[in-house]
Amino acid sequence: xxxxxxxxxxxxxxxxxxxxxxxxxxxxxxxxxxxxxxxxxxxxxxxxxxxxxxxxxxxxxxxxxxxxxxxxxxxxxxxxxxxxxxxxxxxxxxxxxxxxxxxxxxxxxxxxxxxxxxxxxxxxxxxxxxxxxxxxxxxxxxxxxxxxxxxxxxxxxxxxxxxxxxxxxxxxxxxxxxxxxxxxxxxxxxxxxxxxxxxxxxxxxxxxxxxxxxxxxxxxxxxxxxxxxxxxxxxxxxxxxxxxxxxxxxxxxxxxxxxxxxxxxxxxxxxxxxxxxxxxxxxxxxxxxxxxxxxxxxxxxxxxxxxxxxxxxxxxxxxxxxxxxxxxxxxxxxxxxxxxxxxxxxxxxxxxxxxxxxxxxxxxxx
Amino acid sequence: xxxxxxxxxxxxxxxxxxxxxxxxxxxxxxxxxxxxxxxxxxxxxxxxxxxxxxxxxxxxxxxxxxxxxxxxxxxxxxxxxxxxxxxxxxxxxxxxxxxxxxxxxxxxxxxxxxxxxxxxxxxxxxxxxxxxxxxxxxxxxxxxxxxxxxxxxxxxxxxxxxxxxxxxxxxxxxxxxxxxxxxxxxxxxxxxxxxxxxxxxxxxxxxxxxxxxxxxxxxxxxxxxxxxxxxxxxxxxxxxxxxxxxxxxxxxxxxxxxxxxxxxxxxxxxxxxxxxxxxxxxxxxxxxxxxxxxxxxxxxxxxxxxxxxxxxxxxxxxxxxxxxxxxxxxxxxxxxxxxxxxxxxxxxxxxxxxxxxxxxxxxxxx
Numbered sequence: 001x002x003x004x005x006x007x008x009x010x011x012x013x014x015x016x017x018x019x020x021x022x023x024x025x026x027x028x029x030x031x032x033x034x035x036x037x038x039x040x041x042x043x044x045x046x047x048x049x050x051x052x053x054x055x056x057x058x059x060x061x062x063x064x065x066x067x068x069x070x071x072x073x074x075x076x077x078x079x080x081x082x083x084x085x086x087x088x089x090x091x092x093x094x095x096x097x098x099x100x101x102x103x104x105x106x107x108x109x110x111x112x113x114x115x116x117x118x119x120x121x122x123x124x125x126x127x128x129x130x131x132x133x134x135x136x137x138x139x140x141x142x143x144x145x146x147x148x149x150x151x152x153x154x155x156x157x158x159x160x161x162x163x164x165x166x167x168x169x170x171x172x173x174x175x176x177x178x179x180x181x182x183x184x185x186x187x188x189x190x191x192x193x194x195x196x197x198x199x200x201x202x203x204x205x206x207x208x209x210x211x212x213x214x215x216x217x218x219x220x221x222x223x224x225x226x227x228x229x230x231x232x233x234x235x236x237x238x239x240x241x242x243x244x245x246x247x248x249x250x251x252x253x254x255x256x257x258x259x260x261x262x263x264x265x266x267x268x269x270x271x272x273x274x275x276x277x278x279x280x281x282x283x284x285x286x287x288x289x290x291x292x293x294x295x296x297x298x299x300x301x302x303x304x305x306x307x308x309x310x311x312x313x314x315x316x317x318x319x320x321x322x323x324x325x326x327x328x329x330x331x332x333x334x335x336x337x338x339x340x341x342x343x344x345x346x347x348x349x350x351x352x353x354x355x356x357x358x359x360x361x362x363x364x365x366x
Numbered sequence: 367x368x369x370x371x372x373x374x375x376x377x378x379x380x381x382x383x384x385x386x387x388x389x390x391x392x393x394x395x396x397x398x399x400x401x402x403x404x405x406x407x408x409x410x411x412x413x414x415x416x417x418x419x420x421x422x423x424x425x426x427x428x429x430x431x432x433x434x435x436x437x438x439x440x441x442x443x444x445x446x447x448x449x450x451x452x453x454x455x456x457x458x459x460x461x462x463x464x465x466x467x468x469x470x471x472x473x474x475x476x477x478x479x480x481x482x483x484x485x486x487x488x489x490x491x492x493x494x495x496x497x498x499x500x501x502x503x504x505x506x507x508x509x510x511x512x513x514x515x516x517x518x519x520x521x522x523x524x525x526x527x528x529x530x531x532x533x534x535x536x537x538x539x540x541x542x543x544x545x546x547x548x549x550x551x552x553x554x555x556x557x558x559x560x561x562x563x564x565x566x567x568x569x570x571x572x573x574x575x576x577x578x579x580x581x582x583x584x585x586x587x588x589x590x591x592x593x594x595x596x597x598x599x600x601x602x603x604x605x606x607x608x609x610x611x612x613x614x615x616x617x618x619x620x621x622x623x624x625x626x627x628x629x630x631x632x633x634x635x636x637x638x639x640x641x642x643x644x645x646x647x648x649x650x651x652x653x654x655x656x657x658x659x660x661x662x663x664x665x666x667x668x669x670x671x672x673x674x675x676x677x678x679x680x681x682x683x684x685x686x687x688x689x690x691x692x693x694x695x696x697x698x699x700x701x702x703x704x705x706x707x708x709x710x711x712x713x714x715x716x717x718x719x720x721x722x723x724x725x726x727x728x729x730x731x732x
Contacts, residue, residue, distance in 0.1 A: 010608035013558050013582055015480035023618030026441050043436045052425045052432030055628070059418045066418030069632070070409045070594035075392050099465050103621040114381035135619045192379050216379055228436035231627035242376035252389030253501045255469040261597035262421070262628045266435070 017137070024131045027334055036357060038348040039334040041309050043228035045283065048276040051229065054269035055262045068261060077259045083271040084236055088208055093241040098251065099258040101198055101222035101235030102128060107254070108218060108237060109136050111246040112192035115161025122151060124341055126170045126196060149303055151176045156184045164194040168204050171336060171346040173305030175204045185214045192243065194218045199307035201226035201281050202288065208238050215240050225308050226281050227270045234259070234267045284308050288349045294359045298366050308349045317366050319343045325365045331358055383503070390497045393700055402723060404714040405700040407565070407675050409594035411649065414642040417595065420635035421628045434627060443625045449637035450602055454574055459607040464617065465624040467564055467588035467601030468494060473620070474584060474603060475502050477612040478558040481527025488517060490707055492536045492562060515669055517542045522550050530560040534570050537702060537712040539671030541570045551580045558609065560584045565673035567592035567647050568654070574604050581606050591674050592647050593636045600625070600633045650674050654715045660725045664732050674715045683732050685709045691731045697724055
C-alpha cells in the first residue's frame with residue numbers, strides 16, 4: 001500500500017516524520033524463467049561448500065532435527081567475530097557484526113553521525129546514505145564527484161559531523177587509493193570517517209590496514225558479494241575498540257540478537273575457507289576484465305572498475321533504452337534515473353556464459 | 367569494553383546521545399555443562415521437525431550446496447507473510463515481519479511513537495521499552511500496575527502519543543482480558559495501542575481478533591517462545607494495512623532485507639505445522655500448572671500466569687538468595703533487581719524432568 005492511498009485521517013496515527021520518509025528501493029528480484037539477473041551485484045558463483053555443511057551441522061546438533069534453534073543465539077556472535085578477526089588480522093574488539101551491512105550502516109549513522117554539523121558524502125554513491133540521513137534527521141552536504149567520477153578529496157575539508165563514502169564507489173566501481181583516504185582521515189581528526197567497502201575484494205585495497213593508525217576510521221564490509229552470502233545477511237564493521245563500543249551500545253539498544261544461529265555458523269565457515277574466497281574473487285576479476293574488453297569492442301565506455309560490476313555508457317544509445325531492450329529478452333541490468341548518471345548502466349559481473357549471452361544481445365542492440 | 371573505560375577524548379567521536387544510552391541487557395547465555403537454563407523463556411521442546419527439513423531444502427535447491435544463499439532474499443518475505451496470514455486468519459496486508467520481535471518493536475516505536483505527547487507503558491513490563499524510548503528520545507509516563515500486578519486500565523486515560531504493554535505481561539505472566547483492552551482502544555482513538563503478545567500462545571487470548579474493529583491497534587508476536595525458534599529470529603506485527611504501511615516505510619528506510627532465506631523458509635514451515643504448535647503449547651501449559659502446584663506446596667506464592675514462565679516469591683526467603691543458591695547447582699532463573707519486584711523470580715517452564723530437578727533443589731533451599 002503506497003502512502004498516496006492512505007487517507008490523512010489514517011495517517012494521523014503515524015509518527016509525523018514517517019510521513020515524509022523516502023525509503024530505499026532495492027534492485028528488483030523478479031521471478032521470471034531463464035532470467036539473467038545482472039542487477040543486484042550478487043555473486044555468480046556459489047558460496048564455499050563449507051557454509052551449507054556448517055548450517056546442517058547446527059541443525060543436527062541434537063537428536064531432534066533443528067532443536068538447537070529453540071535457543072537464542074549468542075547475542076554477541078563471538079564465534080563469528082573471532083573468525084572474521086582472524087581472517088582480517090584484527091582483534092575481536094575491533095570487529096562488529098550485524099544483519100547485513102545495511103543494518104551495520106544504520107547503526108553507524110546513529111552511533112557517530114547525530115551531530116550538529118552536517119555529514120558529508122559523495123553526490124553519487126550508495127543510495128541508502130540519503131535514506132539513513134532522513135531516517136536520523138541529519139544535515140547533509142553532498143560533495144560532487146570529480147568529472148571522471150573519482151572522489152574529490154578537497155571537498156571533504158569543510159566543517160562536518162562525519163564522512164561516509166563507498167570504496168570502490170557504487171554505482172561507479174571507481175576505487176580511491178589509500179593514500180587519498182589518509183588525507184581525508186588526517187584532515188578530519190574529530191569526525192568519524194566511514195569507508196564502505198562492500199566491493200573491496202575484487203581488486204581494491206582495504207582500509208583495514210589503517211585502523212591501528214587512525215582513531216576516527218570505520219571500515220564497513222559485507223559477505224553478500226565476495227562471499228556469495230547475500231541470502232544469509234551478514235555485515236561487519238572494523239574500527240578501534242572505542243568506536244566498536246559505540247556500535248555495540250546502539251545495537252544493544254535496538255535489537256540484541258540480530259544474527260541467527262545459522263547465519264553465525266555459515267559466516268564462520270565462509271571466513272575459515274580463505275582459499276575458496278580468493279579463488280572466486282579472482283574468477284570475478286578475470287570475468288570483469290573479459291566483459292570490459294567485450295563491451296569496449298562494442299563501442300561502450302566503461303569506467304575503471306574494482307568492483308563485481310561495471311558502470312558503462314554507449315555514446316550512441318540511451319541507457320534506458322538498452323536496459324528496456326535487454327529486459328525484453330530476460331536480461332536485467334540496473335539503471336539509475338538520476339542526474340549525471342542517467343545514461344549509464346550498472347552491470348553485475350556474471351559467469352563467462354552469462355556474459356556471453358549479454359554481449360550477444362548487446363551486439364544486436366548497439 | 368564498557369563506556370567507563372573509554373576516555374572522553376575518544377568519546378568525542380560518538381554521537382552525543384549515544385553516550386547516555388542504557389542498552390538492554392538480555393538474559394545471560396552461559397556455557398556451563400549440565401546447565402539448567404530457566405532464565406530466557408526458551409521452549410523446552412524442539413521446533414516442528416518440518417523447520418529443519420525446509421531449511422535443508424533451501425540449501426539443496428541447486429546442484430552446488432548452499433548455492434541459493436548467493437542471492438538476496440525476498441525483501442518483502444512474502445512467503446512468510448502468507449503463511450503467517452493463513453494461520454492467523456488475516457490478510458497479507460495486515461502482516462509485518464522482522465528480525466525477531468525486538469526489531470519489530472523498534473520499528474513500531476519509530477513508526478508511531480515519535481510524538482509530542484508522552485507514550486505510556488506499565489512501570490513493570492518488558493525492560494526493552496525504556497531502552498527504545500531513550501533510543502528515540504521519547505517522553506514517557508510509566509503507569510503503575512495495580513497492587514495485584516494486573517494492568518490498571520484507568521491509568522491509560524491521560525493524554526498520550528501512544529501506548530504499549532505486554533500481554534501476558536512480562537515478567538509477571540499476568541494476562542489482561544480482551545474487554546479491558548477494548549476499553550483502552552476506545553479511550554485512545556488517536557493513539558496507536560500496541561499489544562505485545564510474545565507469550566500469548568500459552569493460554570492467553572490474542573487481540574488479533576480486534577484488528578478489523580480498531581484502526582489504532584497493533585499486535586506484536588514472536589516465534590521465539592511458542593514456536594521454539596528463538597535461534598532463528600522471526601518477529602511479526604499485525605494491524606490494519608495503513609499501520610503496516612508505516613512499518614514497511616520504516617523498515618525500508620533502515621534495512622531492506624532483515625529476514626534471511628533460511629529464516630523465511632523455516633518460519634513458513636513452522637506456521638504450516640499447526641498441529642505440532644498446538645501440541646507443544648498445551649504441553650507447556652500442562653507443565654506450568656504442575657510447576658505452580660509444586661511451588662505452592664513449597665510455600666511459594668505464584669502470580670497467575672498465562673505465559674511460558676511463572677513469577678514467584680517466597681515469604682521467608684529472599685529471591686536473590688534463592689537464585690544464587692540455584693546457580694551454585696547449575697540452575698539459572700531470572701531475578702530483576704528493581705523496585706516492587708526485587709523479591710520475585712521469573713522461572714521458565716521446562717520439561718517435567720527439568721522442573722523436578724528444580725523443585726528438588728528448591729525443596730532443599732526453602
